Amino acid sequence: MKISFVGAGSIAEAMIAGLIEKNIVNPKNICITNRNNKQKMTELEQKYGIYTTYDTNELVHDADMIIFAVKPKDAGEALDKISPYIRENSFFVSVMAGISIEFITDKLKTNCAIARTMPNTSASVGKSATAITFNPFVSNEQKELALSIFSSIGITEEVAEHQMDAITALSGSGPAYFYYVVEAMERAAAQFGLEKDTANQLIIQTLLGAAEMLSVSGKKASELRHEVTSPGGTTEAGISVLHQAEMQEAFIACINAAYEQSKQLGIMYESKIT
Numbered sequence: 137m138k139i140s141f142v143g144a145g146s147i148a149e150a151m152i153a154g155l156i157e158k159n160i161v162n163p164k165n166i167c168i169t170n171r172n173n174k175q176k177m178t179e180l181e182q183k184y185g186i187y188t189t190y191d192t193n194e195l196v197h198d199a200d201m202i203i204f205a206v207k208p209k210d211a212g213e214a215l216d217k218i219s220p221y222i223r224e225n226s227f228f229v230s231v232m233a234g235i236s237i238e239f240i241t242d243k244l245k246t247n248c249a250i251a252r253t254m255p256n257t258s259a260s261v262g263k264s265a266t267a268i269t270f271n272p273f274v275s276n277e278q279k280e281l282a283l284s285i286f287s288s289i290g291i292t293e294e295v296a297e298h299q300m301d302a303i304t305a306l307s308g309s310g311p312a313y314f315y316y317v318v319e320a321m322e323r324a325a326a327q328f329g330l331e332k333d334t335a336n337q338l339i340i341q342t343l344l345g346a347a348e349m350l351s352v353s354g355k356k357a358s359e360l361r362h363e364v365t366s367p368g369g370t371t372e373a374g375i376s377v378l379h380q381a382e383m384q385e386a387f388i389a390c391i392n393a394a395y396e397q398s399k400q401l402g403i404m405y406e407s408k409i410t
C-alpha cells in the first residue's frame with residue numbers, strides 16, 4: 137500500500153506518526169511533498185524514514201490514497217498541480233477545513249473518488265476523533281481502506297458533508313480548547329509555587345482520568361461533575377467563579393466562532409481561486 141501526502145505540516149505529521157507507530161504502512165511507502173520547505177522534507181525523512189518528492193508524477197503514481205493536507209488558502213493551487221496527473225483509480229482524501237467535495241471535484245476536473253475528512257492532531261498517538269464522508273465515486277474497497285486507515289489512528293464516524301463545519305469546530309479544533317484550559321491550570325499551579333513537573337503530571341492525569349470516566353462510566357458529564365462537587369466544598373467554590381464568568385456560554389461562543397470560520401474559509405477560498 138502507498139499513501140501520498142500533499143502538505144507536510146502539523147496534521148500530516150500527526151497522521152504519519154500514528155500510522156507508523158501502529159505499523160499500518162511501511163514508512164518507505166509513505167510519500168510526501170510540500171510547497172518548498174526542503175528542510176522540513178529532510179527532517180521528515182530522517183525522523184520517520186518516509187520518502188519525499190517534488191515530482192508530482194512520482195507522488196501520484198501507484199498511490200492508493202492521496203491525502204490533501206494543505207491550508208484552505210492553498211487548496212486551489214495544490215489541486216491544480218495534481219489535476220493533470222490523475223489516474224483512473226486515483227483516490228483523494230481531504231483533511232482541509234471548509235473545502236467542499238464539489239470544489240475539489242471542480243479543481244481536479246474529473247469525477248474521481250473523494251473522501252472529505254476531519255481528523256485531529258491526536259492522530260499522532262492513535263487518538264484522533266475523525267469524521268469522514270465519501271462521494272459516490274468511492275468504491276467499497278476504497279471506503280474500507282479509508283476507514284481502516286483513520287480507525288488505526290483513532291475513532292472514525294461517517295457523517296453527512298453538511299455536518300463537517302460543525303465537526304471541524306467541535307473535534308477538529310477541539311484538542312486546542314483543552315490545551316487552553318491546561319495552560320490556565322499550569323499558570324495557577326505556578327502562582328501557588330508548585331513544582332512544574334509535579335503539577336504537570338497531576339494536571340495531565342486529571343485530564344486523562346476525566347476523559348476515561350466520561351468514556352467508561354456511562355454517566356453524563358453533568359452527573360460526574362456533581363459527584364466531584366461536595367456542597368459547601370472546594371469544587372463548588374471554584375465552579376461558581378466559572379459560572380459567574382459564564383464560561384459555558386464562552387465555550388459555546390468559541391465553538392460557534394470556529395464553525396463560522398470553517399464556513400467562511402470555504403466561501404473565501406473556493407470563490408477566490410475558482
Ligand SMILES: NC(=O)C1=CN([C@@H]2O[C@H](COP(=O)(O)OP(=O)(O)OC[C@H]3O[C@@H](n4cnc5c(N)ncnc54)[C@H](OP(=O)(O)O)[C@@H]3O)[C@@H](O)[C@H]2O)C=CC1
Binds near residue numbers: 169206207
Ligand atoms: N492542524 C490541525 O490540527 C488540523 C488541520 N486540519 C487541516 O489540515 C490542513 C493543513 O493544516 P496544518 O497541517 O495545520 O497546516 P501547516 O501550515 O502546518 O502545513 C501546511 C503544509 O502545506 C504545504 N503546502 C502549502 N501549499 C502547498 C502546495 N501548493 N503544494 C504542496 N504543499 C503545499 C506547506 O508547505 P511549505 O511548508 O513548504 O509551505 C505545509 O507543509 C488545513 O486545511 C487544516 O484545515 C485538519 C484537522 C486538524
Ligand SMILES: O=C(O)[C@@H]1CCC=N1
Binds near residue numbers: 233304308309
Ligand atoms: O485551525 C484550523 O483551521 C484547523 C482545522 C481544525 C484544526 N485546525
